[in-house]
Amino acid sequence: MNYKEFKFNVGSREVVVETGKYTEQANGSCVVRCGETAVMVTVCMSKTPREGIDFFPLQVDYEEKMYAVGKIPGGFKRREGRASDKAILTARLIDRPLRPLFPKGLFNDVVVVATALSVEPDITPEPLAMIGSSVALAISDIPWMGPTGSVVVGLVDGEYVINPDAAQREKSTIHLNLAGTKDAILMIEAGADEVSNDEMVGAIMFGHKEISKICKFIEDVIVPAVGKEKQKIELYHIPEELDAAVRAYASDLLDHALDTFDRKERETRQDEAEKDILAHFAEIYPDNLREVKDSVYYFTKEKVRAKIFDKGIRPDGRGLKDVRPIWCERHVLPRVHGSAVFTRGQTQTLTTCTLAMMSEAQKLEGLDDETAKRYMHQYNFPGYCTGEAKAIRGAGRREIGHGALAERALVPVLPSEEEFPYAIRVVNDILSSNGSSSMASVCGSTMALMDAGVPIKAPVAGVAMGLIKNQETGEFRVMTDIQGLEDFLGDMDFKVAGTQKGITAIQMDIKIKGISEEIMHAAIEQANEGRQFILGKMLECVPEVAPELSKYAPRIISFKIDPEKIGDVVGKQGKVINSIIAETGTKIDIEDDGTVCIASYGDPEAAQRAKAIVESIVREPEVGDLFIGRVVRILSTMGAFVEFAPGKDGMIHISKLSDRRVEKVEDVLSVGDVVKVKIIKIGEKGIDFKLLEKMA
Numbered sequence: 001m002n003y004k005e006f007k008f009n010v011g012s013r014e015v016v017v018e019t020g021k022y023t024e025q026a027n028g029s030c031v032v033r034c035g036e037t038a039v040m041v042t043v044c045m046s047k048t049p050r051e052g053i054d055f056f057p058l059q060v061d062y063e064e065k066m067y068a069v070g071k072i073p074g075g076f077k078r079r080e081g082r083a084s085d086k087a088i089l090t091a092r093l094i095d096r097p098l099r100p101l102f103p104k105g106l107f108n109d110v111v112v113v114a115t116a117l118s119v120e121p122d123i124t125p126e127p128l129a130m131i132g133s134s135v136a137l138a139i140s141d142i143p144w145m146g147p148t149g150s151v152v153v154g155l156v157d158g159e160y161v162i163n164p165d166a167a168q169r170e171k172s173t174i175h176l177n178l179a180g181t182k183d184a185i186l187m188i189e190a191g192a193d194e195v196s197n198d199e200m201v202g203a204i205m206f207g208h209k210e211i212s213k214i215c216k217f218i219e220d221v222i223v224p225a226v227g228k229e230k231q232k233i234e235l236y237h238i239p240e241e242l243d244a245a246v247r248a249y250a251s252d253l254l255d256h257a258l259d260t261f262d263r264k265e266r267e268t269r270q271d272e273a274e275k276d277i278l279a280h281f282a283e284i285y286p287d288n289l290r291e292v293k294d295s296v297y298y299f300t301k302e303k304v305r306a307k308i309f310d311k312g313i314r315p316d317g318r319g320l321k322d323v324r325p326i327w328c329e330r331h332v333l334p335r336v337h338g339s340a341v342f343t344r345g346q347t348q349t350l351t352t353c354t355l356a357m358m359s360e361a362q363k364l365e366g367l368d369d370e371t372a373k374r375y376m377h378q379y380n381f382p383g384y385c386t387g388e389a390k391a392i393r394g395a396g397r398r399e400i401g402h403g404a405l406a407e408r409a410l411v412p413v414l415p416s417e418e419e420f421p422y423a424i425r426v427v428n429d430i431l432s433s434n435g436s437s438s439m440a441s442v443c444g445s446t447m448a449l450m451d452a453g454v455p456i457k458a459p460v461a462g463v464a465m466g467l468i469k470n471q472e473t474g475e476f477r478v479m480t481d482i483q484g485l486e487d488f489l490g491d492m493d494f495k496v497a498g499t500q501k502g503i504t505a506i507q508m509d510i511k512i513k514g515i516s517e518e519i520m521h522a523a524i525e526q527a528n529e530g531r532q533f534i535l536g537k538m539l540e541c542v543p544e545v546a547p548e549l550s551k552y553a554p555r556i557i558s559f560k561i562d563p564e565k566i567g568d569v570v571g572k573q574g575k576v577i578n579s580i581i582a583e584t585g586t587k588i589d590i591e592d593d594g595t596v597c598i599a600s601y602g603d604p605e606a607a608q609r610a611k612a613i614v615e616s617i618v619r620e621p622e623v624g625d626l627f628i629g630r631v632v633r634i635l636s637t638m639g640a641f642v643e644f645a646p647g648k649d650g651m652i653h654i655s656k657l658s659d660r661r662v663e664k665v666e667d668v669l670s671v672g673d674v675v676k677v678k679i680i681k682i683g684e685k686g687i688d689f690k691l692l693e694k695m696a
Helices: 085-101 126-139 166-171 197-226 240-258 263-281 289-311 397-413 437-451 484-489 517-541 563-570 572-584 606-618
Strands: 004-010 013-019 028-034 037-049 058-064 108-118 149-156 159-162 174-180 185-195 326-330 338-344 347-356 375-380 423-432 461-469 476-480 492-498 503-510 555-560 586-590 595-600 626-635 639-645 648-653 674-683 686-694
Touching (some): 013 126, 013 197, 037 126, 058 085, 058 126, 085 108, 085 126, 085 174, 085 397, 108 126, 126 149, 126 174, 126 197, 149 166, 149 197, 159 197, 174 197, 185 197, 185 492, 197 503, 197 517, 240 289, 263 289, 289 461, 289 476, 289 484, 338 437, 338 517, 375 397, 397 423, 397 437, 397 492, 397 503, 423 437, 437 461, 437 492, 437 517, 461 517, 476 517, 492 517, 555 606, 563 572, 563 586, 563 606, 572 586, 572 606, 586 606, 595 606, 606 639, 639 674, 639 686
Parallel strands (some): 375 423
Antiparallel strands (some): 004 013, 028 037, 149 174, 185 503, 326 338, 338 347, 492 503, 555 595, 586 595, 626 639, 626 674, 674 686
């Protein structure tokens, strides 16, 4: 055992990295500790490349062990099952800064596994998992151009905070996950409460200073002490002679193919050009047709990038700051509580909003204290949206990630539970996709929420920015509202969502080795221009929140009662509450703190009737109080008993039925009559009423 321990500070806390003690058969591994939180990270690489692929097969998994917080998993099997959405999102956070730093042409499988072993509520495991992945790769024998560092940045009372604790996270107006090398930023994932461009850039640069320190410590201290020599792997490459020959033959053909702004025409010409090129080289390089195709791809990429960079001409003819044509419509599905279609170029989303009682909020089981999610945002990407003959499957990592991004963008503008006591489910079904469907989802979701009558604080729009950078000179071009080809051939996919006032969410993926502060400022400023333009188009269609909910949406009222009275409302074996539900046709939920939620469907007055009954149960009767009740029993010469609340009744003495003499109670009342009564006495034997009015 070659155990080593390394200590350094991240923000105000000490972080400990342990190596050489566990998982000795992995290519690289470590345990990262901070306080009582501990995460183990391992990396393994296959000995040979995977056959028949043209992509780098990196797989990242993040495991949430329920024992880490002293819990036994739910479900019949009582063991961890499919990764939670949060675990999948964490795996994506780890993946994105690592991927650009692997050498081009590496086709060996690489698997990174981060396991949360112990979790202290004040110290989240995610940034430790990201640091651990960097350490494990840096000290392994796997070729990789790291290290990277990772932090979470908060903005609390106007001050930036590194890796905020639970109390600080509650108050923070920014939650920024950031990763990068010592020189540049690689990954951004942020939610924010309508912060300014300067506040967001400030948070990013503040976090990057801490990242630089982490990278320097890994590079200067950990790697020299325990790092392995990197494997010499023969990377896939295109032979220079073949590449030169293909470029010479293909140049004019590709120029012609790309000389149109019509996407279908361009793709048709590209297919024809590729067939011509492959046929030409089939006899010259019969065993290297893959390399011929790859040469065509990289040459095409260079030509498209050069047109954008040198001439400012994008594949569809737009200028660098132009947004594609937008059209929108609302209330497209009459039985749905809220619906909208948002279309930008060839990207189109149908968004629906469903409202329900809080009891229908999503139940969560994870390593933090969150147990339920009131706002559920889901994103679907079926094969037909890109014209593919592909069967429908469950949501994958991409779908979960895009849904989470749109959710993060909208949460800051949602009304509180007290203001709007509803669980809200928004679903984005992508009908057509050619770039930035996640930002179209933000726009469509805003419109659907407004169409449903959800009183959001402000509408939110989103836009995706692209980048073409000259790696030699450092010059760059930022593009607004990128489409699929620009995303595929460009260097960055930078998504920004927000209101007219400020930013609510950011996500950045890059394919190069980082971006500078200058690029960051330019991209965020240009994104703001595009976002405001898109927001204007949305508000032309949905200028304000619908004044009323759909007639098909439940009417929910929420109020509080004394928690000690909950038993009176529920009754023995639920008899009382079930009778209220049966009588009014409502649905009733009662929380332990005394919060009562009543939902009515179809009859807007039903919830108010149910509320009146509940209040009559919990109310302490006083002389002079008025009630509406039902006659439940008659004693002919004595009086009538009136149930004024479930399980509670009082008597109207025969002398109080009328100002005139009454011989028999039946001369005035019958069982089942609804009457308005007034309390005239409360004694040991019960409550005495006076009849004010016979209502039915």
